[in-house]
Amino acid sequence: MSRKFTPKVVTANHLLEGDAVWLTADDQWTPHMHKAELIEDEAHAQLRLLHAEQQPDIVVGAYLADARAGDNGPEPTHFREAFRTRGPSNYAHGKQAEAGNV
Amino acid sequence: MYNYTEFDDAFLRERVAQFRDQVDRRIDGALTEDEFKPLRLMNGLYLQLHAYMLRVAIPYGSLDAAKMRQLAYIAERWDKGYGHFTTRQNIQYNWPKLKDVPDMLAALADVEMHAIQTSGNTIRNVTSDHFAGAAADEIEDPRPWAELIRQWSTDHPEFQFLPRKFKIAITGAPNDRAVTKAHDIGLRMVRDDAGAPGFEVIVGGGLGRTPMIGKVIREHLPPEDLLPYLESIVSVYNLLGRRDNKYKARIKITVHENGLDTYRDLVEAEFVKRRAAFDGIDQQLFAEINSRFRRPDFIDAPVDAYQAAYDADPVFRSWADTNLSAHAQPGYAIVTVSIKAHGATPGDASAEQMRVLADLAEAFGHDELRISHEQNVVLPHVHKSHLPQVFARLKAAGLGAANVGLVSDIIACPGMDYCALATARSIPIAQQIATRFDELKLEHEIGELKIKISGCINACGHHHVGHIGILGLDRAGVENYQITLGGDGTETAEIGTRTGPGFPADEIVPAIERLVDAYLEHRADAGETFLETYRRLGMAPFKSALYDRVAEQDAA
Numbered sequence A: 001m002s003r004k005f006t007p008k009v010v011t012a013n014h015l016l017e018g019d020a021v022w023l024t025a026d027d028q029w030t031p032h033m034h035k036a037e038l039i040e041d042e043a044h045a046q047l048r049l050l051h052a053e054q055q056p057d058i059v060v061g062a063y064l065a066d067a068r069a070g071d072n073g074p075e076p077t078h079f080r081e082a083f084r085t086r087g088p089s090n091y092a093h094g095k096q097a098e099a100g101n102v
Numbered sequence B: 001m002y003n004y005t006e007f008d009d010a011f012l013r014e015r016v017a018q019f020r021d022q023v024d025r026r027i028d029g030a031l032t033e034d035e036f037k038p039l040r041l042m043n044g045l046y047l048q049l050h051a052y053m054l055r056v057a058i059p060y061g062s063l064d065a066a067k068m069r070q071l072a073y074i075a076e077r078w079d080k081g082y083g084h085f086t087t088r089q090n091i092q093y094n095w096p097k098l099k100d101v102p103d104m105l106a107a108l109a110d111v112e113m114h115a116i117q118t119s120g121n122t123i124r125n126v127t128s129d130h131f132a133g134a135a136a137d138e139i140e141d142p143r144p145w146a147e148l149i150r151q152w153s154t155d156h157p158e159f160q161f162l163p164r165k166f167k168i169a170i171t172g173a174p175n176d177r178a179v180t181k182a183h184d185i186g187l188r189m190v191r192d193d194a195g196a197p198g199f200e201v202i203v204g205g206g207l208g209r210t211p212m213i214g215k216v217i218r219e220h221l222p223p224e225d226l227l228p229y230l231e232s233i234v235s236v237y238n239l240l241g242r243r244d245n246k247y248k249a250r251i252k253i254t255v256h257e258n259g260l261d262t263y264r265d266l267v268e269a270e271f272v273k274r275r276a277a278f279d280g281i282d283q284q285l286f287a288e289i290n291s292r293f294r295r296p297d298f299i300d301a302p303v304d305a306y307q308a309a310y311d312a313d314p315v316f317r318s319w320a321d322t323n324l325s326a327h328a329q330p331g332y333a334i335v336t337v338s339i340k341a342h343g344a345t346p347g348d349a350s351a352e353q354m355r356v357l358a359d360l361a362e363a364f365g366h367d368e369l370r371i372s373h374e375q376n377v378v379l380p381h382v383h384k385s386h387l388p389q390v391f392a393r394l395k396a397a398g399l400g401a402a403n404v405g406l407v408s409d410i411i412a413c414p415g416m417d418y419c420a421l422a423t424a425r426s427i428p429i430a431q432q433i434a435t436r437f438d439e440l441k442l443e444h445e446i447g448e449l450k451i452k453i454s455g456c457i458n459a460c461g462h463h464h465v466g467h468i469g470i471l472g473l474d475r476a477g478v479e480n481y482q483i484t485l486g487g488d489g490t491e492t493a494e495i496g497t498r499t500g501p502g503f504p505a506d507e508i509v510p511a512i513e514r515l516v517d518a519y520l521e522h523r524a525d526a527g528e529t530f531l532e533t534y535r536r537l538g539m540a541p542f543k544s545a546l547y548d549r550v551a552e553q554d555a556a
């Protein structure tokens, strides 16, 4: 029996902004992780990663990050990925600063 | 202050133009990321966790008011209004946009600054004593030598693809404030028996994954042999250094694997050839550089105003006692401005604070500033009569913390709040420790205690040489902090020893507090520092303070 696959999201940094972004099911890049496509199948994950890697004019350093289903969409399982959804902890900069305007 | 030549200026302009073109080509798709990445790294541009980061060199930590104002301007114009001073005497901007970076570099070039060789497997920004040119214990100002090294190493064709990055630190004083023993090459000025100055050349030091204290390869190198000797060390490394394994590629491993004696023999053999090839050109260059470093026109004035303030104002007195150091010139003091207000991010200065520092340097500091590897800013030449005014201005700008060398004067790397390589956060831990000891009002009682925090094993926060070192790790998906004790970054350098298992984020501050309590309990008297007590008693009392209570709880 194969190992249980941990769900994934495809994430990267935006080429121009440098900001963390996630790949949605309809092939958009979103700055909000909860709008990302939660990928439950390993083969599909590889395909989606490949798709991301073919967009070097939009994103840099695409990779698969562990995630889990939450009430509003995918959520991070690791603290590093959680920080990427918010920004730094010493100032209200980055995504957490923009959260009010969404 | 050193003045650049027209040649330097033209070179910088050309580099900026090149990079502007490269950024354009990256944005319009002509360059792939694989092609672009080495080019942006050559210009100090990293891609971090939340954004790009631009690392700007402050060569040997020296700058003037115009440069500091420009750093402030750049922070406001293209970043979020602040900059982060690092342990390598660089400043980092955490939020630049890719398209703006060429403009930022052009603005830097306007004040003869740049981001060249702040990354990549090259010779990096040469660092120096932050009291250079001012310290009472100095034999010679190391900065002309540092500038010579900077010019020699910038774009040196032989050394653009070294096995790994290469860091040189230099000090002109026997008391080492530049952590020379933890660099690929450390240079410490000493006198020989006849009293002639020369460099003690230290090789193969470094922190990171395999921390090592550098070894003395030459006890007394005549200064005029500096460049050919450095070039010999680097060229031997360039050929011998391992390129098969990133973790074994630093010169510390090369020296360790081949043995110091073998390495020295190779260097000395190479040196004979290189020395001859240099043909005196380096000495000509040095003479030119040296003439461009002007000594300030020191004033001769009474210091009564200082003494009066010192006697009358306890707040000023406390600051003077911790933040001033002895200057070579009578009537003068070196001011270390703490960029470590309790609870603030170590090393972060707002644009407004940078301007205040620039103004003070201009009005009272012979237009000189230094950045210390301990992430503070130094006004190296302040006449004592001006100190009360300087302190008042600093205090008003939130720069009056009287904590230099104390428990809240913490080095912390950016850690996982910014750095893509981090395994845990550093900044919040530093903030919490500083806040806690401020509440306790104990830090002046505790005295000298250097806490240094890194967010991963790369050790940018110098944790190995902290009296107390803290290393943030990822333990099964949770931030965990490992403690080392007894590290020392001075001429008596030592790598700290691990205490045992690490602590989760919410237990690390109480753990540090227990260590400090143990020190206060065990110190011979108030004059014995934390490090001295540790050296006298060893690990046992500290280990017991850290772990016994936990063990009791577990047993209960």
Ligand code: SF4
Pocket: B413, B414, B415, B416, B419, B420, B421, B422, B423, B454, B455, B456, B457, B458, B459, B460, B461
């Ligand atoms: S020590 Fe690690 S986390 Fe800290 S700045 Fe260096 S690489 Fe980043």
